[in-house]
Amino acid sequence: MNNKSKSEAERRARLLRMRADKLKDIKQRFEENQNRNFNSNFKPGGKDAKKTGNKTSKQSKNIKKQAENKKTDKNKVNLSVSTKKAEMLRHQRLLSQDVNTQATQHIIGIPVNKSRYNGYNGQQVTMAQIKQARQHRDAVRIIPIGGLGEFGIGKNMTAIEYQGEIVLIDMGTLFASEDYPGVNYMVPDSKWLDDNRDKVKAILFTHAHLDHIGACRHLLPYFGPLVPIYGTAFTIGMIKKQMSELPDVPDMNYQIINPLEHKEIKLSQHLSAEFVHMLHSIPGNTSIVIRTPNGPILLSGDWRFETNPMGIPADYDRLREIADKEGFALMLNESTNIDVPGTHPHSEYDVGDNIGKVMDNYATGRIIISCFSSQVKRIECVLREAAERGRKVAFAGFSMINNVEVALRAKSIKVPKDVIMKMEDIVKLPDDKVTIVCTGSQGEMNAVLNRMVTGAHRHIKVKATDTIVFCSSPIPGNEPKIMGTVDGLLREGAQVIQHNKTHLTNIGPLHLSGHAYYEDHVKFVTDLHPKNYMPYHGEFYMLEHNAEMAENVVGIPRDRILVADDGDIVELLPNQTIRKNGRIVVGNKLYDDADQQVNEAVVKDRIHISREGIFVVILTISKKTGRLIKTPDIVSRAFIYLDNSEELIGKIRHYLRAKTDHTVASDDDVKALKESVKEDVTHILYDATGHTPIVIPVINKV
Ligand SMILES: [Zn+2]
Numbered sequence: 091m092n093n094k095s096k097s098e099a100e101r102r103a104r105l106l107r108m109r110a111d112k113l114k115d116i117k118q119r120f121e122e123n124q125n126r127n128f129n130s131n132f133k134p135g136g137k138d139a140k141k142t143g144n145k146t147s148k149q150s151k152n153i154k155k156q157a158e159n160k161k162t163d164k165n166k167v168n169l170s171v172s173t174k175k176a177e178m179l180r181h182q183r184l185l186s187q188d189v190n191t192q193a194t195q196h197i198i199g200i201p202v203n204k205s206r207y208n209g210y211n212g213q214q215v216t217m218a219q220i221k222q223a224r225q226h227r228d229a230v231r232i233i234p235i236g237g238l239g240e241f242g243i244g245k246n247m248t249a250i251e252y253q254g255e256i257v258l259i260d261m262g263t264l265f266a267s268e269d270y271p272g273v274n275y276m277v278p279d280s281k282w283l284d285d286n287r288d289k290v291k292a293i294l295f296t297h298a299h300l301d302h303i304g305a306c307r308h309l310l311p312y313f314g315p316l317v318p319i320y321g322t323a324f325t326i327g328m329i330k331k332q333m334s335e336l337p338d339v340p341d342m343n344y345q346i347i348n349p350l351e352h353k354e355i356k357l358s359q360h361l362s363a364e365f366v367h368m369l370h371s372i373p374g375n376t377s378i379v380i381r382t383p384n385g386p387i388l389l390s391g392d393w394r395f396e397t398n399p400m401g402i403p404a405d406y407d408r409l410r411e412i413a414d415k416e417g418f419a420l421m422l423n424e425s426t427n428i429d430v431p432g433t434h435p436h437s438e439y440d441v442g443d444n445i446g447k448v449m450d451n452y453a454t455g456r457i458i459i460s461c462f463s464s465q466v467k468r469i470e471c472v473l474r475e476a477a478e479r480g481r482k483v484a485f486a487g488f489s490m491i492n493n494v495e496v497a498l499r500a501k502s503i504k505v506p507k508d509v510i511m512k513m514e515d516i517v518k519l520p521d522d523k524v525t526i527v528c529t530g531s532q533g534e535m536n537a538v539l540n541r542m543v544t545g546a547h548r549h550i551k552v553k554a555t556d557t558i559v560f561c562s563s564p565i566p567g568n569e570p571k572i573m574g575t576v577d578g579l580l581r582e583g584a585q586v587i588q589h590n591k592t593h594l595t596n597i598g599p600l601h602l603s604g605h606a607y608y609e610d611h612v613k614f615v616t617d618l619h620p621k622n623y624m625p626y627h628g629e630f631y632m633l634e635h636n637a638e639m640a641e642n643v644v645g646i647p648r649d650r651i652l653v654a655d656d657g658d659i660v661e662l663l664p665n666q667t668i669r670k671n672g673r674i675v676v677g678n679k680l681y682d683d684a685d686q687q688v689n690e691a692v693v694k695d696r697i698h699i700s701r702e703g704i705f706v707v708i709l710t711i712s713k714k715t716g717r718l719i720k721t722p723d724i725v726s727r728a729f730i731y732l733d734n735s736e737e738l739i740g741k742i743r744h745y746l747r748a749k750t751d752h753t754v755a756s757d758d759d760v761k762a763l764k765e766s767v768k769e770d771v772t773h774i775l776y777d778a779t780g781h782t783p784i785v786i787p788v789i790n791k792v
């Protein structure tokens with residue numbers, strides 16, 4: 091007992107001593123920081139200072155050194171800005187690495203691909219190997235120009251070439267993530283295609299989702315009015331709609347296909363195509379079979395398996411028929427939901443029934459349903475359920491109205507009589523008659539749903555008696571935005587019903603994914619028993635898991651499966667084997683929401699500025715004397731707030747005066763001055779704040 095309390099007392103004493111020792115250090119650092127008077131948003135030693143604990147003593151030494159310098163050189167400009175030069179260079183190097191990774195993640199030179207399905211025995215392909223690649227004269231070349239192994243799903247585009255004849259399938263966009271400040275979407279860019287434009291014999295579209303047709307207005311006009319463009323009525327209707335938004339609507343050779351006719355379309359001397367009706371979350375969806383001298387190639391497009399579909403069932407019979415009679419030499423199969431186990435547990439009819447259930451349970455208020463605008467079958471359900479209950483339906487949102495219009499014209503939607511109303515008229519009806527179908531299920535800032543929440547919408551503001559139904563699941567990455575929208579709706583007192591939250595609302599599934607699940611893929615690929623297999627349409631992990639499924643479950647030999655990247659040249663040889671053989675140059679064109687192209691360098695600057703800010707020093711020099719004639723102007727944006735940083739600004743002004751203490755006459759002098767001002771100011775700023783903003787010296791001669 092005694093011993094124990096004694097040792098306890100010792101321990102406490104030791105702790106107190108330690109604290110006292112530390113306290114001195116803490117106090118000293120506190121005082122030093124007080125003296126610094128720099129913007130406190132930035133930690134001394136840079137933003138990483140706290141993470142790497144072992145740096146701290148070095149930093150406090152640096153700070154001490156600075157403090158000493160300050161005392162001794164009160165009147166002399168302290169130009170010893172290189173106290174942390176190595177650290178600053180490291181900071182700059184890491185920063186530029188970060189910026190590059192963020193801004194160029196989709197630009198692929200030679201992608202890292204050591205997958206065992208990479209076509210090179212799991213070894214990374216080298217530049218030398220790519221250069222050595224010699225094209226096999228009689229090979230059919232399959233070249234993914236976009237859509238494979240990207241960050242996000244989209245930008246789908248595939249070229250198939252045989253002896254100088256090229257067929258293109260799909261031209262999609264990819265929505266840019268927050269990683270690309272100010273960029274809305276990207277479009278496939280291929281120098282190879284530019285060089286081979288004249289060889290393109292036909293352009294085919296599997297369906298009208300933007301990740302398959304979104305790039306039409308940028309790419310189609312380059313192929314001229316002679317190249318035929320094939321697709322189903324709904325798909326061509328959506329492409330025409332998109333093209334009609336161009337200032338000069340180009341003349342195009344559109345060819346509408348009815349996939350149920352099983353017609354073989356001759357595309358060129360050696361290539362022909364057949365469209366096969368498949369189900370997805372949009373009308374007019376197809377797979378495409380390209381017949382080549384080396385055997386038929388199946389491009390699955392997007393598809394889902396349904397046992398109880400609304401409308402015409404998928405034409406698996408035709409695909410099986412081709413598989414059994416001709417045999418698919420190569421199958422390209424989409425990969426979107428390969429990570430989702432099982433098969434679709436419910437049908438679009440169930441979704442319709444549940445929408446009806448919502449209308450019954452919340453019968454007295456307005457029902458606002460948000461879903462993807464291309465889900466025409468879902469919209470058909472809403473119309474039917476509303477008609478049965480004497481409700482009217484209005485559509486809100488540009489893309490929603492566009493899709494319904496095109497669907498009506500392509501006869502892809504059944505509309506009950508006297509149900510559809512205009513938005514401005516429906517709001518005059520009593521609440522229990524009002525149903526609104528709108529965009530915004532992904533929490534998009536500018537979409538109708540958010541505008542209804544904020545009161546920015548022309549006709550409608552969400553109120554407490556409204557019920558909002560999300561007939562959608564979040565596209566990965568959109569979750570926080572959707573939560574923001576849901577929060578906004580709940581704050582207005584409205585009832586929110588989301589898909590997959592049955593435990594909260596007692597209302598079952600409200601959405602059906604447009605893509606097949608794992609077991610569906612197993613069955614599909616097994617049934618069609620292709621000789622060779624290539625996953626497409628997916629992020630890298632999806633492609634890889636799709637390939638594993640084909641080898642391990644379906645039993646396709648590993649050397650007949652390829653996980654390719656955008657730009658890889660895949661050859662289907664006359665003996666019906668496949669190999670990778672070289673690459674073409676592929677990349678992206680970036681566009682902002684005004685549809686203007688954004689240069690990658692601009693994106694990099696934006697990222698740099700968003701992290702470190704921008705710092706401009708303006709020197710005015712007399713033409714006659716070559717001397718500084720007024721106090722340098724300093725502009726800081728997104729870096730430090732000048733009013734709080736007098737000492738630092740004073741130091742920089744001081745430095746600039748000393749720096750311009752001699753005549754700057756020739757252009758070379760001006761250039762040299764600019765360079766050294768840029769470098770030194772960067773150092774001073776880094777020493778003070780741990781950040782390296784973009785420093786822009788401007789020298790005016792007057
Ligand atoms: Zn799709």
Ligand SMILES: [Zn+2]
Nearest residue numbers: 299301302392
């Ligand atoms: Zn797609």
